Amino acid sequence: xxxxxxxxxxxxxxxxxxxxxxxxxxxxxxxxxxxxxxxxxxxxxxxxxxxxxxxxxxxxxxxxxxxxxxxxxxxxxxxxxxxxxxxxxxxxxxxxxxxxxxxxxxxxxxxxxxxxxxxxxxxxxxxxxxxxxxxxxxxxxxxxxxxxxxxxxxxxxxxxxxxxxxxxxxxxxxxxxxxxxxxxxxxxxxxxxxxxxxxxxxxxxxxxxxxxxxxxxxxxxxxx
Amino acid sequence: xxxxxxxxxxxxxxxxxxxxxxxxxxxxxxxxxxxxxxxxxxxxxxxxxxxxxxxxxxxxxxxxxxxxxxxxxxxxxxxxxxxxxxxxxxxxxxxxxxxxxxxxxxxxxxxxxxxxxxxxxxxxxxxxxxxxxxxxxxxxxxxxxxxxxxxxxxxxxxxxxxxxxxxxxxxxxxxxxxxxxxxxxxxxxxxxxxxxxxxxxxxxxxxxxxxxxx
Numbered sequence: 001x002x003x004x005x006x007x008x009x010x011x012x013x014x015x016x017x018x019x020x021x022x023x024x025x026x027x028x029x030x031x032x033x034x035x036x037x038x039x040x041x042x043x044x045x046x047x048x049x050x051x052x053x054x055x056x057x058x059x060x061x062x063x064x065x066x067x068x069x070x071x072x073x074x075x076x077x078x079x080x081x082x083x084x085x086x087x088x089x090x091x092x093x094x095x096x097x098x099x100x101x102x103x104x105x106x107x108x109x110x111x112x113x114x115x116x117x118x119x120x121x122x123x124x125x126x127x128x129x130x131x132x133x134x135x136x137x138x139x140x141x142x143x144x145x146x147x148x149x150x151x152x153x154x155x156x157x158x159x160x161x162x163x164x165x166x167x168x169x170x171x172x173x174x175x176x177x178x179x180x181x182x183x184x185x186x187x188x189x190x191x192x193x194x195x196x197x198x199x200x201x202x203x204x205x206x207x208x209x210x211x212x213x214x215x216x217x218x219x220x221x222x223x224x
Numbered sequence: 225x226x227x228x229x230x231x232x233x234x235x236x237x238x239x240x241x242x243x244x245x246x247x248x249x250x251x252x253x254x255x256x257x258x259x260x261x262x263x264x265x266x267x268x269x270x271x272x273x274x275x276x277x278x279x280x281x282x283x284x285x286x287x288x289x290x291x292x293x294x295x296x297x298x299x300x301x302x303x304x305x306x307x308x309x310x311x312x313x314x315x316x317x318x319x320x321x322x323x324x325x326x327x328x329x330x331x332x333x334x335x336x337x338x339x340x341x342x343x344x345x346x347x348x349x350x351x352x353x354x355x356x357x358x359x360x361x362x363x364x365x366x367x368x369x370x371x372x373x374x375x376x377x378x379x380x381x382x383x384x385x386x387x388x389x390x391x392x393x394x395x396x397x398x399x400x401x402x403x404x405x406x407x408x409x410x411x412x413x414x415x416x417x418x419x420x421x422x423x424x425x426x427x428x429x430x431x432x433x434x435x436x437x438x
Contacts (some may be wrong), residue, residue, distance in 0.1 A: 025254050085310050096309050100284040105313060112312040115365055 016197075024198040038089050050075045070135055098139050106139050111160070115159040116150055117174075122162040130169055130221035134199055138171060138219060141192045141203075145173045145215055148188055153177025153213060163219050169221040172214060179211035189215075227251040227346055230261035230268040230287060231306070232279050236331070240274065243334065247341035256280065258290030265294050265301070272348035277307040277314070288314055295321060304347045306331050310355045312362065312437075317431055322349075324426040327353035327389075343389075352389030352429045360389045364435040374416045382409040387432045391425050 057071035090096070098106035104122040111118035129135065143159065149155050155177030162171050183189040183205045193203045203218035227249045231237040234256075243252050253264035257280050265273060273294060279286040291303045304327035305318060318326050327347040333355065334340045343353035364386055366372050372380060384393045392410065396403040410428075414421045417435060422428045 074337050080335060083308075091309070097311055097313060100278075109311050109313040112316075113361060113365070117257050 013197050020194075020197045023194055027195065035089065035093065038085075042085040043082045046078050046085070050078045050082070053078065058124070071214055079110035081177060093188070094136065095139065098135060103138060106135075107142055107162065108158060110139075110143060110146065114146055114150060116146070116155065117157045118146070119157070119159045120162075121160070124162065124164045127164055128164065130219075133217055134169065134221045137195055137199060137201070138169060138217070141196060141217055142171060143172060144188060144192055149173070149175045149177060149213075152181070152212070153179075155211075155213075164221065167222065169219045170216065171219075172216045174212055174214040177211050177213060178209075179207045179213050180209045181213050181215075192217075225272070225345060226250045226252050226270040227344065227348075228255075228261065228264050228268075228273045229275075230255050230258065230273070230279060230290065231276040232411070232437050233255040233276075236276075240334065243337050244341065244344070247337065249341070249344070258286045258293075260286075261290050262294060262297070266299065269298065269301070270310065272302040272304060272344060273303045274306060274344065276331075277305055278424075285314070288317070291330060292317065294304065299323070299352070300325055302347045303327070304344060304353065306334075310358045312358060315354065315358045316437060321428070322350055322430065324350040324430065328358060329355045330357060338426060346389060351426050354388050354392070354435070356384070356388055359436075361386050362387065362433075366436050371417075375413060378407050379413050379416075379424065383408060383413055386410065386413075387436060 013051075021077070029138040046167050053075040057068045057075065058187075060068040060071065095106055095109070095110040102124075104120075104124060108120055111120055130138075146158065148156050153175050155175035158173060158175040160171070160173050162169075164170075167175060181189070183203075187201065188207060196203055196219060199221075200218050201217060204216045204218075205213070206215075225248070227244055229237060229240055229251060231240060231254075233282075237254050237256065241251050244251060249394060252268050252270045253261075255261050255264055259273075259277060261273065273291070275287045275291045277285055279288045287307060291305050295301055299321075299324055302325035303318075304318070305314075306329055307314075308331055310328060310330055315328050318328055325347055327343055329343060331341075333343070347353050363372070363380070367380075372383075375383065382395060382401065385398060390398070392403050392406045397408045399406070411421065413419075419431050419435060420429065
């Protein structure tokens with residue numbers, strides 16, 4: 001028999017799990033819809049246009065080689081644009097450096113693409129990489145936090161610290177901005193919190209008026 | 225000029241081979257993985273190696289690591305790395321040695337075969353060929369912190385083309401101005417950014433990239 005406190009605890013746990021499961025499935029489905037739409041309106045549409053342009057070029061090639069040549073160049077440019085769109089889409093789904101090298105280098109690459117001066121420290125020990133789903137959630141959370149700092153904090157520098165110890169991935173993002181970030185306001189921080197909850201991860205924000213702002217995320221991580 | 229190619233997708237490997245042959249290159253080896261590339265480079269060193277970043281067996285950055293390894297075994301071996309995407313992190317790793325003979329380009333750049341062949345030759349001769357996308361992202365970052373605000377818009381354009389590894393003659397052709405005009409711009413850029421002026425094209429590029437990367 002479970003003690004009353006134990007059973008209340010279990011009930012809470014079940015409620016939490018079913019809540020986060022629904023949210024995770026919903027956001028996964030929304031994400032797939034977004035990808036489908038991006039492909040449909042982007043690369044797919046460009047490939048259709050390219051096929052038509054190439055066909056027109058083929059019909060013109062004997063009687064008007066100059067016009068055919070112009071169409072061929074147009075088709076080539078369309079294929080370059082389609083590639084660019086696919087690249088951007090892939091970056092949003094699973095950034096190449098994350099796939100190649102894991103979390104620390106992916107965040108290093110992110111830092112190099114940001115105008116903020118970012119100081120990165122990482123201590124992932126000798127442990128195996130976390131599951132891909134956790135790496136990805138952590139990466140996109142950091143990505144969003146860095147975007148927030150760039151947009152809202154009036155900060156010039158940020159510090160990111162990543163460590164993995166005893167089955168816990170801890171990431172802290174601190175900036176030298178104006179502070180006053182309120183997790184209750186706006187959906188950015190809440191969105192991150194919701195996505196981390198699917199992994200039993202938590203997010204804590206300290207942002208007194210005048211700064212600095214420090215956001216800490218903790219995600220339990222089984223290794224792959 | 226002799227070229228070794230490492231690219232795992234048959235269509236692209238075959239396309240690259242034919243395109244380079246059409247531009248007068250001789251292909252010493254066309255392989256589909258990093259180990260085979262390293263073996264081919266040891267056996268018959270080419271003037272330049274063209275390497276896809278993502279290769280089997282890991283399908284991560286195998287090709288990049290093979291390229292760095294090849295340069296360690298054979299310092300100064302010209303290497304042109306091709307990828308479906310470009311990352312500043314990888315550009316830095318490739319440039320970290322501080323010597324020339326490095327290229328890092330998006331695969332799309334093969335669409336303009338004449339320009340691509342030109343980039344291959346430039347790298348083979350110890351020059352640099354950085355993708356315009358790497359450079360524009362480097363510039364965006366440096367512009368963000370204000371250190372390029374001393375340059376005129378035209379000078380920034382020249383700086384970007386210089387960072388890609390282009391000579392004054394190539395920059396002049398691209399901007400439809402005289403070489404003298406380009407030389408004036410580059411002198412002004414080096415003065416304003418407090419960089420050591422150099423007649424050596426390659427040292428000049430590396431100085432600019434170091435400035436932007438710092």
